[in-house]
Amino acid sequence: MKIATFNINGIKARVQALSDWLDDAAPDVALLQEIKSIDENFPRELFEEKGYNVETHGQKSFNGVAILSKYPLEDVVRGLPGDESDEQARWIEATVVGSRAVRICGLYLPNGNPAPGPKYDYKLAWMERLEARARALLEAEEPALMAGDYNVIPQDEDAARPEVWHTDALAMPQTRAAYRRILNLGFTEAFRTRVPGPGHYSFWDYQAGAWDRNDGIRIDHLLLTPQCADLLRDTGIDAEIRGREKPSDHVPVWIEIEA
Protein backbone atom coordinates (compact mmCIF):
# COMPACT_ATOMS: atom_id res chain seq x y z
CA MET A 1 0.00 0.00 0.00
CA LYS A 2 1.42 3.35 -1.09
CA ILE A 3 0.42 6.26 1.13
CA ALA A 4 1.30 9.89 0.37
CA THR A 5 0.83 13.24 2.08
CA PHE A 6 0.53 16.38 -0.06
CA ASN A 7 -0.24 19.96 0.91
CA ILE A 8 -1.86 21.09 -2.34
CA ASN A 9 -2.37 24.79 -1.44
CA GLY A 10 -5.91 25.06 -2.79
CA ILE A 11 -7.87 22.34 -4.62
CA LYS A 12 -9.41 24.78 -7.08
CA ALA A 13 -6.01 25.98 -8.25
CA ARG A 14 -4.45 22.52 -8.14
CA VAL A 15 -6.93 20.27 -9.95
CA GLN A 16 -4.63 19.72 -12.93
CA ALA A 17 -1.37 19.38 -10.99
CA LEU A 18 -2.96 16.99 -8.51
CA SER A 19 -4.58 14.87 -11.21
CA ASP A 20 -1.31 14.59 -13.13
CA TRP A 21 0.58 13.56 -10.01
CA LEU A 22 -2.05 10.96 -9.06
CA ASP A 23 -1.76 9.46 -12.55
CA ASP A 24 2.03 9.33 -12.33
CA ALA A 25 2.58 8.32 -8.72
CA ALA A 26 -0.56 6.19 -8.33
CA PRO A 27 -0.76 6.29 -4.55
CA ASP A 28 -3.36 4.02 -2.96
CA VAL A 29 -4.01 6.68 -0.34
CA ALA A 30 -3.41 10.44 -0.61
CA LEU A 31 -3.73 12.67 2.44
CA LEU A 32 -4.35 16.23 1.29
CA GLN A 33 -3.94 19.46 3.23
CA GLU A 34 -4.96 23.04 2.54
CA ILE A 35 -7.82 22.15 0.23
CA LYS A 36 -9.11 25.68 1.02
CA SER A 37 -12.62 24.59 0.13
CA ILE A 38 -15.89 23.70 1.76
CA ASP A 39 -16.89 20.04 1.41
CA GLU A 40 -19.63 20.87 -1.11
CA ASN A 41 -17.18 22.51 -3.51
CA PHE A 42 -14.54 19.78 -3.46
CA PRO A 43 -14.46 18.19 -6.95
CA ARG A 44 -14.90 14.67 -5.60
CA GLU A 45 -16.24 13.20 -8.86
CA LEU A 46 -12.92 13.93 -10.54
CA PHE A 47 -11.15 11.60 -8.14
CA GLU A 48 -13.95 9.05 -7.90
CA GLU A 49 -13.55 8.63 -11.66
CA LYS A 50 -9.93 7.65 -10.98
CA GLY A 51 -11.11 5.00 -8.54
CA TYR A 52 -10.68 6.87 -5.25
CA ASN A 53 -13.02 7.00 -2.31
CA VAL A 54 -13.14 10.60 -1.08
CA GLU A 55 -13.61 11.96 2.43
CA THR A 56 -13.20 15.67 3.14
CA HIS A 57 -13.12 17.96 6.14
CA GLY A 58 -13.15 21.42 4.66
CA GLN A 59 -13.89 25.02 5.54
CA LYS A 60 -14.24 28.25 3.61
CA SER A 61 -11.05 29.85 2.26
CA PHE A 62 -8.46 28.32 4.56
CA ASN A 63 -7.13 25.03 5.89
CA GLY A 64 -9.14 21.90 5.06
CA VAL A 65 -7.99 18.28 4.80
CA ALA A 66 -9.06 15.27 2.75
CA ILE A 67 -8.38 11.59 2.18
CA LEU A 68 -8.39 9.91 -1.22
CA SER A 69 -8.22 6.12 -1.05
CA LYS A 70 -8.50 3.28 -3.53
CA TYR A 71 -9.40 1.05 -0.59
CA PRO A 72 -12.57 1.45 1.46
CA LEU A 73 -12.49 4.07 4.23
CA GLU A 74 -14.16 3.15 7.50
CA ASP A 75 -14.89 4.95 10.77
CA VAL A 76 -14.09 8.44 9.47
CA VAL A 77 -13.49 11.03 12.18
CA ARG A 78 -13.23 14.77 11.47
CA GLY A 79 -11.46 17.18 13.83
CA LEU A 80 -8.71 16.64 16.39
CA PRO A 81 -10.21 15.83 19.81
CA GLY A 82 -9.57 18.00 22.85
CA ASP A 83 -11.11 21.39 22.04
CA GLU A 84 -14.76 21.60 21.00
CA SER A 85 -14.35 25.33 20.31
CA ASP A 86 -11.67 24.78 17.63
CA GLU A 87 -13.36 25.41 14.27
CA GLN A 88 -10.27 25.09 12.06
CA ALA A 89 -10.39 22.06 9.74
CA ARG A 90 -6.99 20.47 10.28
CA TRP A 91 -7.57 16.80 11.07
CA ILE A 92 -9.24 13.79 9.49
CA GLU A 93 -8.74 10.10 10.17
CA ALA A 94 -10.08 6.84 8.86
CA THR A 95 -9.33 3.14 8.75
CA VAL A 96 -8.06 2.01 5.36
CA VAL A 97 -8.73 -1.63 4.72
CA GLY A 98 -6.22 -3.17 2.34
CA SER A 99 -4.73 -6.62 2.89
CA ARG A 100 -4.92 -5.46 6.50
CA ALA A 101 -6.43 -2.51 8.32
CA VAL A 102 -4.38 0.65 8.91
CA ARG A 103 -5.60 3.66 10.90
CA ILE A 104 -4.59 6.72 8.91
CA CYS A 105 -4.65 10.28 10.26
CA GLY A 106 -4.19 13.31 8.01
CA LEU A 107 -3.18 16.57 9.65
CA TYR A 108 -2.42 20.20 8.91
CA LEU A 109 -0.59 21.51 11.95
CA PRO A 110 -0.87 25.28 12.54
CA ASN A 111 1.92 27.47 11.18
CA GLY A 112 2.19 29.51 14.40
CA ASN A 113 3.75 32.70 13.08
CA PRO A 114 4.25 35.29 14.30
CA ALA A 115 5.88 33.88 17.42
CA PRO A 116 5.45 34.63 20.19
CA GLY A 117 1.76 35.52 20.03
CA PRO A 118 -1.73 34.03 19.98
CA LYS A 119 -1.09 32.07 16.79
CA TYR A 120 1.95 30.44 18.34
CA ASP A 121 -0.03 29.66 21.49
CA TYR A 122 -2.62 27.97 19.27
CA LYS A 123 0.11 25.93 17.57
CA LEU A 124 1.54 24.67 20.87
CA ALA A 125 -1.93 23.90 22.25
CA TRP A 126 -2.76 21.99 19.07
CA MET A 127 0.46 19.98 19.44
CA GLU A 128 -0.57 19.05 22.97
CA ARG A 129 -3.85 17.71 21.65
CA LEU A 130 -1.91 15.87 18.95
CA GLU A 131 0.27 14.28 21.60
CA ALA A 132 -2.82 13.00 23.41
CA ARG A 133 -4.20 11.46 20.20
CA ALA A 134 -0.75 10.00 19.49
CA ARG A 135 -0.69 8.27 22.89
CA ALA A 136 -4.08 6.71 22.24
CA LEU A 137 -2.95 5.43 18.83
CA LEU A 138 0.08 3.77 20.42
CA GLU A 139 -2.01 2.18 23.13
CA ALA A 140 -4.08 0.45 20.47
CA GLU A 141 -0.92 -1.42 19.33
CA GLU A 142 -2.15 -1.57 15.74
CA PRO A 143 -0.67 -0.33 12.45
CA ALA A 144 -1.41 3.40 12.39
CA LEU A 145 0.14 6.61 11.13
CA MET A 146 -0.19 10.38 11.46
CA ALA A 147 0.89 12.19 8.32
CA GLY A 148 0.65 15.66 6.90
CA ASP A 149 2.03 19.17 6.94
CA TYR A 150 3.50 19.39 10.45
CA ASN A 151 4.87 22.90 9.95
CA VAL A 152 7.88 21.70 11.93
CA ILE A 153 11.51 21.69 10.75
CA PRO A 154 12.73 18.89 13.04
CA GLN A 155 16.47 19.56 12.85
CA ASP A 156 18.89 22.00 11.22
CA GLU A 157 19.69 19.49 8.49
CA ASP A 158 16.05 19.81 7.37
CA ALA A 159 16.57 23.37 6.09
CA ALA A 160 18.89 24.73 3.41
CA ARG A 161 19.53 27.81 5.55
CA PRO A 162 18.83 26.67 9.11
CA GLU A 163 19.97 29.90 10.74
CA VAL A 164 17.13 31.95 9.25
CA TRP A 165 14.54 29.64 10.85
CA HIS A 166 15.80 29.65 14.42
CA THR A 167 13.40 32.43 15.48
CA ASP A 168 10.53 31.14 13.33
CA ALA A 169 7.53 29.18 14.65
CA LEU A 170 8.55 26.26 12.42
CA ALA A 171 11.87 25.67 14.13
CA MET A 172 11.91 27.43 17.49
CA PRO A 173 13.18 25.30 20.38
CA GLN A 174 9.70 24.99 21.90
CA THR A 175 8.31 23.78 18.56
CA ARG A 176 11.04 21.20 18.12
CA ALA A 177 10.64 20.03 21.71
CA ALA A 178 6.89 19.54 21.29
CA TYR A 179 7.49 17.57 18.09
CA ARG A 180 10.18 15.44 19.74
CA ARG A 181 7.86 14.67 22.67
CA ILE A 182 5.46 13.09 20.21
CA LEU A 183 8.16 11.24 18.27
CA ASN A 184 9.70 9.93 21.46
CA LEU A 185 6.46 8.29 22.52
CA GLY A 186 7.53 5.61 20.06
CA PHE A 187 6.83 6.81 16.53
CA THR A 188 9.08 6.29 13.53
CA GLU A 189 9.36 9.22 11.13
CA ALA A 190 9.48 7.29 7.91
CA PHE A 191 11.68 9.43 5.67
CA ARG A 192 14.41 10.25 8.17
CA THR A 193 14.71 6.68 9.34
CA ARG A 194 15.64 5.65 5.80
CA VAL A 195 17.45 8.68 4.33
CA PRO A 196 20.18 10.48 6.33
CA GLY A 197 21.79 13.84 5.71
CA PRO A 198 20.86 17.32 4.48
CA GLY A 199 19.38 18.41 1.15
CA HIS A 200 15.97 16.71 1.35
CA TYR A 201 13.04 19.12 1.39
CA SER A 202 9.26 19.11 0.96
CA PHE A 203 8.57 22.86 0.71
CA TRP A 204 10.07 25.69 -1.31
CA ASP A 205 8.69 29.22 -1.02
CA TYR A 206 7.23 30.76 -4.17
CA GLN A 207 9.33 33.85 -3.51
CA ALA A 208 12.88 34.77 -4.39
CA GLY A 209 13.46 31.74 -6.63
CA ALA A 210 13.60 29.35 -3.69
CA TRP A 211 13.07 26.27 -5.88
CA ASP A 212 15.75 27.24 -8.38
CA ARG A 213 18.23 27.79 -5.56
CA ASN A 214 17.03 24.64 -3.70
CA ASP A 215 16.33 26.85 -0.70
CA GLY A 216 13.86 24.45 0.90
CA ILE A 217 12.68 23.03 4.20
CA ARG A 218 11.39 19.59 5.20
CA ILE A 219 8.11 20.00 7.08
CA ASP A 220 5.83 17.24 5.73
CA HIS A 221 6.19 14.02 7.69
CA LEU A 222 4.75 10.54 8.17
CA LEU A 223 4.90 9.24 11.74
CA LEU A 224 4.33 5.50 12.12
CA THR A 225 3.39 3.41 15.14
CA PRO A 226 5.77 0.49 15.79
CA GLN A 227 3.27 -1.93 14.25
CA CYS A 228 3.17 0.24 11.13
CA ALA A 229 6.94 0.83 11.03
CA ASP A 230 7.41 -2.94 10.91
CA LEU A 231 5.55 -2.88 7.59
CA LEU A 232 7.68 -0.11 6.02
CA ARG A 233 9.15 -1.03 2.64
CA ASP A 234 10.18 2.26 1.07
CA THR A 235 9.82 6.04 1.28
CA GLY A 236 10.51 9.07 -0.87
CA ILE A 237 9.80 12.69 -1.77
CA ASP A 238 8.40 13.57 -5.20
CA ALA A 239 10.43 16.76 -5.35
CA GLU A 240 10.51 17.07 -9.13
CA ILE A 241 6.86 18.12 -9.38
CA ARG A 242 7.78 21.42 -7.70
CA GLY A 243 9.26 22.40 -11.08
CA ARG A 244 6.07 21.73 -13.06
CA GLU A 245 3.39 24.17 -14.24
CA LYS A 246 1.41 25.94 -11.50
CA PRO A 247 2.80 23.86 -8.64
CA SER A 248 1.91 23.83 -4.95
CA ASP A 249 4.69 25.18 -2.75
CA HIS A 250 4.79 21.71 -1.10
CA VAL A 251 5.51 18.37 -2.78
CA PRO A 252 4.26 14.87 -1.91
CA VAL A 253 6.05 12.66 0.60
CA TRP A 254 5.17 8.96 0.46
CA ILE A 255 5.71 5.55 1.97
CA GLU A 256 5.15 2.03 0.75
CA ILE A 257 4.01 -0.42 3.43
CA GLU A 258 3.20 -4.09 3.39
CA ALA A 259 -0.54 -3.82 3.94
Next chain:
DNA sequence: ATGACAATCAGAGATTGA
Protein backbone atom coordinates in the same frame (compact mmCIF):
# COMPACT_ATOMS: atom_id res chain seq x y z
C1' DA B 1 13.74 46.48 7.79
C1' DT B 2 10.89 45.22 3.83
C1' DG B 3 9.27 42.76 -0.07
C1' DA B 4 9.55 39.27 -3.10
C1' DC B 5 4.81 35.04 -4.50
C1' DA B 6 0.43 32.69 -4.49
C1' DA B 7 -4.46 31.61 -3.15
C1' DT B 8 -8.94 33.09 -1.46
C1' DC B 9 -12.93 36.01 -1.44
C1' DA B 10 -14.65 39.38 -3.86
C1' DG B 11 -14.95 42.23 -7.25
C1' DA B 12 -9.99 46.14 -4.33
C1' DG B 13 -7.09 44.98 -1.40
C1' DA B 14 -6.73 42.58 3.02
C1' DT B 15 -5.55 38.13 4.99
C1' DT B 16 -3.00 34.02 5.31
C1' DG B 17 0.75 31.28 4.57
C1' DA B 18 6.06 29.45 5.77
